[in-house]
Amino acid sequence: MLPEWVYxxxxxxxxxxxxxxxxxxxxxxxxxxxxxxxxxxxxxxxGLQATEQPRATRVPIIVFAGxxxxxxxxVSAYPQAVxxxxxxxxxSGGAAISVLARExxxxxxxxxxxxxxxxxxxxxVTDKPRSGTRDFSLEAAxxxxxxxxxxxxxxxxxxxxEARQPDLLIFGEMGIGNTxxxxxxxxxxxxxCAEEVAGNGTGVDAAGLAHKARVIDAAIARHGAAGATPExxxxxxxxxxxxxxxxxxxxxxxxxxxxLIDGFIVSVAALTAVRLNPSCQxxxxxxxxxxxxxxxxxxxxxxxxxxVSLDLRLGEGSGAAIxxxxxxxxxxxxxxxxxxxxxxxxxxxx
Numbered sequence: 001m002l003p004e005w006v007y008x009x010x011x012x013x014x015x016x017x018x019x020x021x022x023x024x025x026x027x028x029x030x031x032x033x034x035x036x037x038x039x040x041x042x043x044x045x046x047g048l049q050a051t052e053q054p055r056a057t058r059v060p061i062i063v064f065a066g067x068x069x070x071x072x073x074x075v076s077a078y079p080q081a082v083x084x085x086x087x088x089x090x091x092s093g094g095a096a097i098s099v100l101a102r103e104x105x106x107x108x109x110x111x112x113x114x115x116x117x118x119x120x121x122x123x124x125v126t127d128k129p130r131s132g133t134r135d136f137s138l139e140a141a142x143x144x145x146x147x148x149x150x151x152x153x154x155x156x157x158x159x160x161x162e163a164r165q166p167d168l169l170i171f172g173e174m175g176i177g178n179t180x181x182x183x184x185x186x187x188x189x190x191x192x193c194a195e196e197v198a199g200n201g202t203g204v205d206a207a208g209l210a211h212k213a214r215v216i217d218a219a220i221a222r223h224g225a226a227g228a229t230p231e232x233x234x235x236x237x238x239x240x241x242x243x244x245x246x247x248x249x250x251x252x253x254x255x256x257x258x259x260l261i262d263g264f265i266v267s268v269a270a271l272t273a274v275r276l277n278p279s280c281q282x283x284x285x286x287x288x289x290x291x292x293x294x295x296x297x298x299x300x301x302x303x304x305x306x307x308v309s310l311d312l313r314l315g316e317g318s319g320a321a322i323x324x325x326x327x328x329x330x331x332x333x334x335x336x337x338x339x340x341x342x343x344x345x346x347x348x349x350x
Contacts, residue, residue: 001144001231002151002276010253010279018047021054027339027347035333037307038326041285042334045327048258048283053335055167056327059260060107061317062157062169062248063090063097066114066128066241068177069135070219075180075212077202083176084117090174091123096314097172100321107164113153114240115175125160127153128240136184136237137219143235150240154247158255168258168285168327171245172317173265176202179292182268184216184237186294188225189271190301193217197294199264199313230275245269246276253280260327262320263290263312267298274302287323288312 021043026032033039045054065087071080089095090110093102101108112121114128129149133141142150158169175181179201187197194216200209216237220226223236234243246269252259261270261284274281286304289295291313299306307326312319340347 002148005155005254006151006247006250007277008254010250010277010283011256013047013282014050015047017050017052018043020052021046021334024334027341028337029340029343029345030337038330038333041327041330044285045258045331048256049167050256054331056324056331058164058166059104059168059170059324060109060161060164060166061097061101061172061321062109062111062161063172063174063317064111064113064154064157064241064244065174066178066239067116067132067175068181068239069133069141070137070180070215071177072135073137073215075204075215076176077204077208078176080116080176083115083174086174087112087115087117087124088121091121095316096318097316097321100318104321104324106170106321107161109157109161111153111157111244113150113244125157127156133239136223137215140223140236141181141238142240142243146240147231147234147238147243150243151247154244155251157244158248158251158257162255166257168260169252170260170262170317170320170324171248171266172262172320173241173245173315175239175241178239178242178265180212180216181237181239181242182265183294184219184225185233185242185272186268186298187216188220188228188233188237189230189275190297191226192297194220197297199292199294201292230272234272242269246273249273249284250277250280253283258283258285260285260287260320260324262287262317263315264292264295264298265315266317267295267302271298271301285327288319290319
């Protein structure tokens with residue numbers, strides 16, 4: 001159903017560079033483990049990047065946007081027109097991720113992977129098989145051909161930024177209704193009911209959340225999505241921007257580029273990517289745990305621990321961008337601290 005490259009094995013972590021990074025951490029002028037998870041982060045990056053000096057300097061951000069037919073069932077607090085308006089806001093520099101990208105010195109690309117926009121927009125790359133998904137409460141959201149196109153769109157986005165020689169990549173998303181879509185995917189992958197996974201998204205109230213969960217559960221039952229293959233789940237209840245991120249994650253891993261994973265929606269895409277191609281898992285670095293209740297469950301399924309928890313629920317790649325300075329500091333500490341020998345500090349009590 002999906003292109004052959006989706007299933008091809010990703011590069012192995014460099015055991016040589018990982019071992020060298022562990023040895024260097026043991027010689028830095030500090031008690032062993034004193035820098036906590038920052039030490040492990042630098043070690044993992046060294047192995048992933050196959051280098052003695054892990055880096056997080058060049059970190060492009062790609063935001064994928066898409067619209068969702070399920071919005072017709074009243075699952076969002078915001079109208080669907082917000083997706084296109086926010087896409088323009090990203091491109092013009094007024095969105096949160098735009099501000100964060102400027103502060104971080106990161107290039108920001110916006111991809112219309114499936115919004116309802118009829119025409120191209122300045123500052124936006126249009127790469128979509130259709131305008132919005134179908135209402136998955138009534139029919140499958142995507143055809144196999146549309147799903148494959150979205151994966152290729154993700155791969156093309158990674159190819160465009162590859163010339164910048166990225167150390168890491170950050171993927172973000174925008175799409176009114178995409179927390180409903182993500183919850184449906186997560187519930188199907190995890191074998192859970194929607195009540196356990198679905199959150200407030202854009203701010204629906206308790207009654208709205210209960211309605212959202214009912215819509216998801218009914219759709220999963222309608223399509224037989226629980227326990228289905230990731231490909232069939234994405235066709236049944238998926239989103240174009242989510243599928244594009246899946247493809248982008250696998251494409252990045254094939255190029256040995258780690259991905260700093262954002263919040264609930266991107267994490268669901270990451271979990272789907274891992275279910276499709278388990279060899280991409282080592283290249284996923286978690287950034288934060290969002291306020292969406294299902295995010296904790298998805299992170300647990302990925303067997304990762306977030307760097308921070310700030311009750312964020314904006315999306316856009318904002319949580320990953322906020323965590324990026326920690327990654328940069330982890331690299332700087334690993335690369336630039338003096339060793340015990342260089343600092344003439346005894347490495348054991350005398």
